[in-house]
Amino acid sequence: MAGRVAGPEIERLIQLLARLPGLGPRSARRATLHLIKKKEQLLAPLAEAMRAALDAVRVCTTCGNVDTTDPCAICADPGRDPSVIVVVEDVSDLWALERAHAISARYHVLGGTLSPLDGIGPGDLNIAALVERAADPAVREIVLAVNATVEGQTTAHYITDQLEGIEVRVSRLAHGVPVGGELDYLDDGTLAAAMRSRTPF
Amino acid sequence: MAGRVAGPEIERLIQLLARLPGLGPRSARRATLHLIKKKEQLLAPLAEAMRAALDAVRVCTTCGNVDTTDPCAICADPGRDPSVIVVVEDVSDLWALERAHAISARYHVLGGTLSPLDGIGPGDLNIAALVERAADPAVREIVLAVNATVEGQTTAHYITDQLEGIEVRVSRLAHGVPVGGELDYLDDGTLAAAMRSRTPF
Numbered sequence: 178m179a180g181r182v183a184g185p186e187i188e189r190l191i192q193l194l195a196r197l198p199g200l201g202p203r204s205a206r207r208a209t210l211h212l213i214k215k216k217e218q219l220l221a222p223l224a225e226a227m228r229a230a231l232d233a234v235r236v237c238t239t240c241g242n243v244d245t246t247d248p249c250a251i252c253a254d255p256g257r258d259p260s261v262i263v264v265v266e267d268v269s270d271l272w273a274l275e276r277a278h279a280i281s282a283r284y285h286v287l288g289g290t291l292s293p294l295d296g297i298g299p300g301d302l303n304i305a306a307l308v309e310r311a312a313d314p315a316v317r318e319i320v321l322a323v324n325a326t327v328e329g330q331t332t333a334h335y336i337t338d339q340l341e342g343i344e345v346r347v348s349r350l351a352h353g354v355p356v357g358g359e360l361d362y363l364d365d366g367t368l369a370a371a372m373r374s375r376t377p378f
Numbered sequence: 379m380a381g382r383v384a385g386p387e388i389e390r391l392i393q394l395l396a397r398l399p400g401l402g403p404r405s406a407r408r409a410t411l412h413l414i415k416k417k418e419q420l421l422a423p424l425a426e427a428m429r430a431a432l433d434a435v436r437v438c439t440t441c442g443n444v445d446t447t448d449p450c451a452i453c454a455d456p457g458r459d460p461s462v463i464v465v466v467e468d469v470s471d472l473w474a475l476e477r478a479h480a481i482s483a484r485y486h487v488l489g490g491t492l493s494p495l496d497g498i499g500p501g502d503l504n505i506a507a508l509v510e511r512a513a514d515p516a517v518r519e520i521v522l523a524v525n526a527t528v529e530g531q532t533t534a535h536y537i538t539d540q541l542e543g544i545e546v547r548v549s550r551l552a553h554g555v556p557v558g559g560e561l562d563y564l565d566d567g568t569l570a571a572a573m574r575s576r577t578p579f
Binding site: 183184185186187189190193194196197198199200204206207208209210211212213214216219220221222223224226227228229230231232233234243244245246250267268269272 | 446
């Protein structure tokens with residue numbers, strides 16, 4: 178802010194909040210003012226919650242999920258099907274599948290996709306541990322739930338190659354018309370895939 | 379999140395972040411994941427900055443601005459014109475005028491607008507203190523920089539009535555075409571006001 182109208186503690190809060198995804202400088206200022214106005218109801222609890230999260234958050238050494246326990250609640254849950262591992266790029270994808278109640282299985286978080294241009298090779302992703310887990314005879318299926326992007330598909334192909342020789346079924350998410358989607362607004366590739374994979378009505 | 383996938387400390391952070399203006403449940407989850415991934419670079423400094431702001435923030439007893447000192451840096455600045463008080467609804471408006479370098483004067487933050495429907499009367503706003511400040515002979519002009527909304531204008535009229543009998547000029551912001559604005563997209567009221575207030579070229 179020009180001319181430093183607010184004190185340094187306020188300016189610093191604005192600067193740090195502006196680094197959150199979805200918040201720019203303008204909305205960071207608005208958020209900061211909101212926090213200042215609700216000091217006791219919001220600023221104090223949020224400061225405390227961040228402190229607590231800082232101490233509690235762990236990365237699951239089995240699957241790469243973030244949680245407050247290691248192994249994470251999903252890996253430790255005996256009610257989940259141990260024969261299926263769903264491979265996702267990021268924890269946000271894991272959360273999305275869980276919100277959708279898509280499957281009651283275990284996950285494996287890659288931590289990104291292969292991207293030679295960005296210098297991200299197989300060694301930078303959580304792939305070796307996946308191959309190790311897949312070798313467990315209890316595991317029967319690996320679902321490659323990566324994004325339908327070039328990088329996601331490249332990564333899926335690489336993983337499939339790595340799983341060669343292991344007795345495990347490899348599957349991927351179906352392509353098709355999104356629920357509620359209008360054909361007129363869909364791209365040609367999705368429409369063609371939905372037609373190829375048409376199912377009995 | 380359905381089924382509590384993440385630990386309670388993570389869930390709590392999502393819930394609190396979702397209460398910030400501009401962040402919904404979805405973006406609060408994304409922000410939380412971002413914070414967790416950047417624990418040392420962002421989560422820790424942000425927790426610390428919130429703690430510091432919590433201790434440092436004061437409301438200026440003179441003008442109602444928020445800052446880390448009381449009187450605030452603007453009220454304490456000897457370089458500002460002491461004869462002009464700019465009346466704004468909210469601290470965010472004060473910040474906006476300061477960013478624009480609109481004027482080098484002092485401010486008075488009302489803390490809202492008159493709104494009988496919401497039960498907000500003159501006693502709920504910082505108006506009595508404004509009248510007191512206006513009575514200081516050093517003050518020559520009160521600029522009513524309230525929003526051009528019905529509530530803002532009602533509040534401006536009420537304040538003008540209260541200032542009756544005090545030797546002070548009362549002005550308001552000009553209406554007109556926004557800089558860079560296209561006539562075709564402007565409402566009729568703004569266009570008519572801009573025409574009425576046309577200036578020599």
